Amino acid sequence: xxxxxxxxxxxxxxxxxxxxxxxxxxxxxxxxxxxxxxxxxxxxxxxxxxxxxxxxxxxxxxxxxxxxxxxxxxxxxxxxxxxxxxxxxxxxxxxxxxxxxxxxxxxxxxxxxxxxxxxxxxxxxxxxxxxxxxxxxxxxxxxxxxxxxxxxxxxxxxxxxxxxxxxxxxxxxxxxxxxxxxxxxxxxxxxxxxxxxxxxxxxxxxxxxxxxxxxxxxxxxxxxxxxxxxxxxxxxxxxxxxxxxxxxxxxxxx
Numbered sequence: 001x002x003x004x005x006x007x008x009x010x011x012x013x014x015x016x017x018x019x020x021x022x023x024x025x026x027x028x029x030x031x032x033x034x035x036x037x038x039x040x041x042x043x044x045x046x047x048x049x050x051x052x053x054x055x056x057x058x059x060x061x062x063x064x065x066x067x068x069x070x071x072x073x074x075x076x077x078x079x080x081x082x083x084x085x086x087x088x089x090x091x092x093x094x095x096x097x098x099x100x101x102x103x104x105x106x107x108x109x110x111x112x113x114x115x116x117x118x119x120x121x122x123x124x125x126x127x128x129x130x131x132x133x134x135x136x137x138x139x140x141x142x143x144x145x146x147x148x149x150x151x152x153x154x155x156x157x158x159x160x161x162x163x164x165x166x167x168x169x170x171x172x173x174x175x176x177x178x179x180x181x182x183x184x185x186x187x188x189x190x191x192x193x194x195x196x197x198x199x200x201x202x203x204x205x206x207x208x209x210x211x212x213x214x215x216x217x218x219x220x221x222x223x224x225x226x227x228x229x230x231x232x233x234x235x236x237x238x239x240x241x242x243x244x245x246x247x248x249x250x251x252x253x254x
Contacts, residue, residue, distance in 0.1 A: 023210075023240075023241075023242045023252075024209060024210065024211065024212065024241050024242070025210065025211040025212070025241070025242050025243075025244045025248075025249070025252055025253070026211070026212050026213075026214060026236055026241045026242065026243050026244070027059060027164075027177065027211065027212070027213045027214070027243075027244060027245070027246050027249065028056075028057075028058035028059060028214055028216065028243065029059055029061070029140065029164055029165075029213050029214060029215045029216070029246070030047065030058060030059065030060050030061065030215075030216050030217070030218055031061045031092060031140070031215060031216070031217050032061060032063060032092065032096065032217055032219055033060050033061060033062045033063065033066065033078075033089070033092070034062075034063045034066035034219075035066045035071050035074040038071045038072075038073055038074055039071075039073045039074050039077060040073075040074055040077035040078065040081075041219055043218050043219050043221060043226075044060075044218055044219065045077070046218075046226065047060075047218045048080075048081050048084075048087065050230070051081075051084070051086050051087055052084060052086070054233070055086065056086065056233065056243055057086045057087075057088075057243045057244055057245050058086070058087060058088075058243070058245075059087070059088040059089070059090055059138065059245055059246050060081070060087060060088070060089055060090070061089075061090050061091070061092030061140050061164075062078075062089050062090070062091070062092055062124075062128070063092050063093060063094070063095065063096050063142075064091070064092075064093060064094040064095070064120070064123060064124025064127050064128070065094055065095050065124075065127075067124075067127040067128065067130075067131045067132070068127065075131050075132065078132060079132060079133075082132065082134065088137075088138065088245040088246055088247060089128070089132070089134060089136070090136060090137075090138035090139060090140055090162075090164065090246060091121070091124055091125065091128070091136040091138065091139040091140070091160070092124075092139075092140055092141075092142060093108045093109065093120055093124065093141060093142040094108065094119075094120035094121075094123050094124045095108060095120070096108060096142040096143075097142075098142075098143065107141075107142065107143050107145040108120055108141065108142050108143075108145075109141040109142070109145060109146045109147065109149075109150045110141075110143075110145035110146055110147050110150075111147065112149070113149070114149050114152070114153060117149050117150055117153045118153050118156075121139075121153055121154070121157060122157075124136075125157070125159070135159050136159065136160065137159060137160060137161045137162065137246075137247045138160065138161065138162040138163075138164060138246040138247055139154065139157075139160045139162070139163055139164065139166075139174075140163070140164030140165060141165075144164075144165040144179070146166065146167060148170065150167075150172075151166075151167055151170040151171070151172040152172070154166075154172040154173075154174060155172040155173055160174060161174060161175060161247060161250065162174060162175045162177055162246045162247055162249060162250065163175070163176050163177065164177050164213060164246060165177065165178070165179045165213070165215075175249055175250040175253075177211070177213045177246060177249055178213070179213065179215075180200075180204050180209065180212050180213065180214070181200075181203070181204055181207070182199070182200035182201075182203045182204055183197065183200040183201045183203070183204035183212055183214065184196070184197065184200055184214070184215070185197060185214050185215060185216040185229060185232055186215070186216055186217065187200070189217070190217050190220035190221075191220075191225060191228075192216065192221060192225045192226070192228035192229040192232065193228060194228045194231040194232055194235070197232050197235075198235060201235075210253050211244075211249060211252075211253055212241075213246075214232075216229065
């Protein structure tokens with residue numbers, strides 16, 4: 001059984017709906033949801049349970065091809081998470097693929113042509129509608145890797161309002177949620193690190209940010225790593241940060 005070290009009492013971390021010019025908002029950007037044995041993986045279910053106990057808002061990037069096929073328990077698990085209103089699912093590509101052709105490296109939304117990117121965006125979009133009854137409003141590319149073609153295609157997708165770690169120089173009509181500098185949940189990637197996060201946050205705050213979009217990969221987190229993540233959340237809660245969903249950013253940041 002996975003450890004569940006989140007014994008602190010639940011707190012109301014929901015913003016009022018009006019922008020608070022003194023608040024620093026936090027979006028938990030959790031990447032790479034997929035099915036495991038036809039179900040929501042245990043490490044992801046632990047995140048959902050944590051969200052429920054703490055009344056904590058967070059967001060989860062779904063890999064589109066995980067919605068294909070017949071996985072009723074997986075779909076039911078995702079719908080249960082959606083029903084809480086505290087978890088926003090976002091478009092995290094179709095296959096999260098990285099490959100090489102000769103010496104040239106390609107990623108799902110970097111180096112690929114328009115037809116490829118449009119197909120992967122629209123296919124995942126439709127799968128979410130068909131399987132979850134969900135219209136994605138937020139997009140974040142696998143590996144956070146995009147190119148000019150991505151912006152061109154996203155500009156045609158009016159349902160997408162927020163682009164996580166997108167191209168601020170060419171926002172495609174979206175709210176581009178930028179990546180923080182030294183404040184990272186994981187250091188190195190896939191390894192939550194409380195001490196490194198607190199140090200990075202101290203440096204980040206010198207820039208007086210209005211919000212932080214913090215990335216993590218829960219499927220990689222063993223019990224010790226999850227405990228580090230909980231310590232990070234506890235620190236942010238204690239310091240008065242307000243946890244929100246990606247789609248709440250445009251209205252709160254002005």
